[in-house]
Amino acid sequence: MKKQLVILVALTLLALPAQAASGKIADDLRVKLGRDDSDLRVIVTLAEGLSPQDIDELTTGRGRGVRQQGTRGIHGKMHSSEILELAADPRVASISPDRPVTGSMDVAVAASGADAVVQNLGLTGSGITIALIDSGLTPSTAVPAARILAGVDFTESPNRDALDGLGHGTHIASTIGGSGIDGSVRGIAPSVNFVNLRVLDDQGRGYASGVIEAIDFAIRERARYNIRVLNLSLGHPVAESYRTDPLAKAVERAWAAGLTVIASAGNRGRDGFLTINSPGNDPYVLTVGAMNDVNTIDRDDDIIATFSSRGPSYGDQVVKPDLVAPGNRIVSTLAPGATLAELQPESVSGDRIELSGTSMAVGFASGASALLLELNPFLTPDQVKALLMVSAEKIPGDPFTVGAGYLDIVRAMAYIGPFPPVRFNSASPYVTPAETAGLFNLHETPALATYSKQEVRRLTRENPIEGATHVTGRDFLWVNTALWSDSTLWTDSTLWTDSTLWTDSTLWADSTIWGDSTIWGDSTIWGDSTIWG
Structure with missing residues (x-):
């Protein structure tokens, strides 16, 4: 008996390293x-x-x-x-x-308030550079080659100058910064510059490793090109916690380095809640869902796009999206020979194509960020995120669908001031279910520990403003405020929402959803390599 016990203990000890090693491997x-x-x-x-x-x-x-x-x-x-x-x-x-990644696939510019900002304030995004991490960017009258400061191809089928064979990146670039010259597409920030980082091939295929390389390139070259914003209109379904996801860690590096990272929520909203995609599930980035402007300038008739993914994030329960912006039937520049024109010929009209998706919504938020940064170049990513969220128009809907509300560029400009640069914890909070049905406890996400003090010092050194009002976390606390769409949603750190929103009440009752690592144990959900379109 003693011999058997010794053997059993020995076998157990031998199994421990194997178990630890297995724990390092993502479930999918x-x-x-x-x-x-x-x-x-x-x-x-x-x-x-x-x-x-x-x-x-x-x-x-x-x-x-x-x-x-x-x-x-x-x-x-x-x-x-x-x-x-x-x-x-x-x-x-x-x-x-x-993991494979793909793109999250007019009147919307006026509806966002960008026209009023350009006409009345003269802001065009001049001097600000956006790193477009997408399917490439083909020069056009809307975005000429002179405003594309660099082009690097990270795909497995690279082409000269990282041109856009899919048509996704060129469409978004014009939404962000189309010049409007000679009847071309007019974007949110018509003078903004781009660094073109191609990670999706002509068929829309790409991998997380390519996106990570592009993000790291933007971090390294941010001072050279004055890159201030990363536009990530792509992603993949959540398959592991943001705490270990390599793509999420990459966007956190960019955020800590002083880059405002804007990511798409995803296009799986028709599947219900818990459908936010990576890296939009990361609490530190600004995640954008899509609105349907029903093809009118009037914002009063706008509704949430049915495809827009909903939070909270799967596994980590982070409150997402952070806000919503126009993303339905957006007309923008068509890259010559683009695959999307072949796939959707009914959407093509001359040199333009109509596309829908949270990809397009990200373009609006990126353009808005460029306008904010032109007005005050010393803003940090935390300040940009706070300004866009607190100024968003509060609209009907729960925060897992509409976030802080509907992007309002005019209101955002009204909130801005001569703020010196300040880093603070702007991470989106996470929730756990409360004892009362339909109630959720709200918790603060820990701050990033790797903020770039050097970046803040550089901005402070260049900032001529002394003693100005700060935009800090103290002004925009994520917990116990009316930051989200309806002030009645937040009561004593508890999130209220209509229980009828949740079609499967057992979802919130099952402690495995909110408990330990068993949440990642269902490989049948995440083992499928299918990616959203």
């Missing part, structure tokens, strides 16, 4: 291990503080096309055995699949 990757002998695309997040020699040892001689990604990652194709071997290495923090 784990279910694929051992299914076949084909190599799997993965992103490996390394532990902090590794030496160049350590990173070289972990990279060399593994898989196919394996290379370093930034200072804490490697990516490429690896066999299941290699993945398991890396997971057992203490120098590895986590391993995720290199």
Whole structure:
């Protein structure tokens, strides 16, 4: 009996390292291990503080096309055995699949208030650069080559100058910054510059690793091109917590470095709540859902787009989206030879194409951010997010659908002042269900620990304003305020919403949804590589 006990203990101890290693592997990757002998695309997040020699040892001689990604990652194709071997290495923090990403697929400019800002204040986004991480950008009269400061292709089928073979990126760029010259498309910020970072190919295919490389490029080159905003009109369904998702960690690096990251909520709203996509599920970025302006300038008849994804985020329960903006049937520039024109010929009219999606809504928020930054170049991402949210028009709807409300650029301009740069915790809160049905407890998300003090010092040094009013977290506390669409929604840190909104009441009653790591255990939900369109 004693011998059996000793053997059992020994076997248990041997199993512990394997269990720990398995815990480093994302669930949607784990279910694929051992299914076949084909190599799997993965992103490996390394532990902090590794030496160049350590990173070289972990990279060399593994898989196919394996290379370093930034200072804490490697990516490429690896066999299941290699993945398991890396997971057992203490120098590895986590391993995720290199998930496919795709784009989140007039009168809307006037409806947003951008026309009034340009005409009355003369603001056009001049001097501000937006990094467009998308399917490329083809120069046009609306966005000429002179305003495209750089073009880099991160796809597996690169083309010269990172031109747009899909048509998604060019459409969004003109929505953001179309000049309107000679009858071309007029955008929100008609003088803004672009850095074109192509991550989606002509068929709209791309991978998270390419997006991460593009984000890291924007961080490195932000001072050279004066990049202040990242436009991410793309993503993939949530498959792991934002705390370990490599794409989420990349947008957090950008936010900490001083870049305002704006991401699409996703187009899965018809599937109900919990449909926000990554990286829009990250609490630190500004996540945008879509409104339907019903093709009129009058905002009073606008309604939420049925496809716009709804929060809270799956798993982490982060309150998303942060706000909504026009995103339905947006007419903008058509890139010559674009695949989208072949797929949707009924949407084409001359040199323009009509598209719908939260992708388009992100373009409106990016353009609005450029106008804010032109008026006050010293604003930090936290201040931009706070200004856009607090100035949003409060509209009917729960905060998991409309967020803080409907983007209102005129009101945002009215809120802005000669603020010096201030970093504070602007992270969107998260919720847990309260004991009373239909009530949700609201919790503050911890602040990022890696804010770039150097970036704040640089802006402060350049800022001639002394003793001006600050926009800080104290002014825009996320908890116990009327920041979201209806002040009655928030009572003593508790979120109220109509219980009839939730078609499946058991969703909120099941503690596994809100409890421990079992939330990530259903591989049948997230094992499908299908991506939203």
